[in-house]
Amino acid sequence: DTGVSQNPRHKITKRGQNVTFRCDPISEHNRLYWYRQTLGQGPEFLTYFQNEAQLEKSRLLSDRFSAERPKGSFSTLEIQRTEQGDSAMYLCASSPRGGSSYEQYFGPGTRLTVT
Amino acid sequence: KNEVEQSPQNLTAQEGEFITINCSYSVGISALHWLQQHPGGGIVSLFMLSSGKKKHGRLIATINIQEKHSSLHITASHPRDSAVYICAVPYTGNQFYFGTGTSLTVIP
Numbered sequence: 001d002t003g004v005s006q007n008p009r010h011k012i013t014k015r016g017q018n019v020t021f022r023c024d025p026i027s028e029h030n031r032l033y034w035y036r037q038t039l040g041q042g043p044e045f046l047t048y049f050q051n052e053a054q055l056e057k058s059r060l061l062s063d064r065f066s067a068e069r070p071k072g073s074f075s076t077l078e079i080q081r082t083e084q085g086d087s088a089m090y091l092c093a094s095s096p097r098g099g100s101s102y103e104q105y106f107g108p109g110t111r112l113t114v115t
Numbered sequence: 116k117n118e119v120e121q122s123p124q125n126l127t128a129q130e131g132e133f134i135t136i137n138c139s140y141s142v143g144i145s146a147l148h149w150l151q152q153h154p155g156g157g158i159v160s161l162f163m164l165s166s167g168k169k170k171h172g173r174l175i176a177t178i179n180i181q182e183k184h185s186s187l188h189i190t191a192s193h194p195r196d197s198a199v200y201i202c203a204v205p206y207t208g209n210q211f212y213f214g215t216g217t218s219l220t221v222i223p
Contacts, residue, residue, distance in 0.1 A: 041213075041215055042213025042215050043201075045210045093158075104148075106150070106157065106158035107157065109157055109158070
């Protein structure tokens with residue numbers, strides 16, 4: 001399968017715990033995006049990487065959130081001291097080198113439930 | 116006011132019906148996406164269009180840049196078309212405004 005993959009698909013955690021999600025983009029894609037989607041809403045942009053550089057961050061990405069893409073391939077999104085309001089679907093997308101950034105391929109998402 | 120508005124929010128149709136989902140936006144754009152999200156979360160890009168009309172199987176997307184309006188049509192709808200359909204427009208090179216989605220249920 002050559003699509004965007006995300007792990008885990010589902011995560012249930014207790015409030016206050018730290019969680020980390022992983023995204024593996026399509027192999028030749030150098031651009032990677034993280035989004036958050038709450039129930040009944042469209043996705044909201046969180047952050048964007050070009051290769052290993054984090055070039056854009058949303059105001060939604062509080063100090064408890066950190067994203068990395070150390071080798072320009074897979075990316076991780078960590079949430080520290082989770083709160084119930086963090087419960088959402090976290091989506092990753094990637095875009096090909098040289099292509100339009102409008103052309104984004106989405107992964108299946110990681111659904112986080114904070115109890 | 117949201118920059119991207121979709122209607123209807125929820126839609127129930129009988130199998131075989133012709134379906135239309137509408138998207139209006141308030142920002143200047145060069146392209147618009149229609150996305151499909153099935154229960155369980157994953158999003159699939161259906162169309163990216165900047166003018167006119169595109170067709171893929173039973174799906175047709177149209178856009179009128181002057182009127183800032185796009186429509187997604189599904190002909191001969193089928194229960195497997197049941198999903199949330201999301202309209203998205205870029206507002207910087209790397210960020211999008213997303214609509215809240217239209218939840219479609221097609222009944223056999």
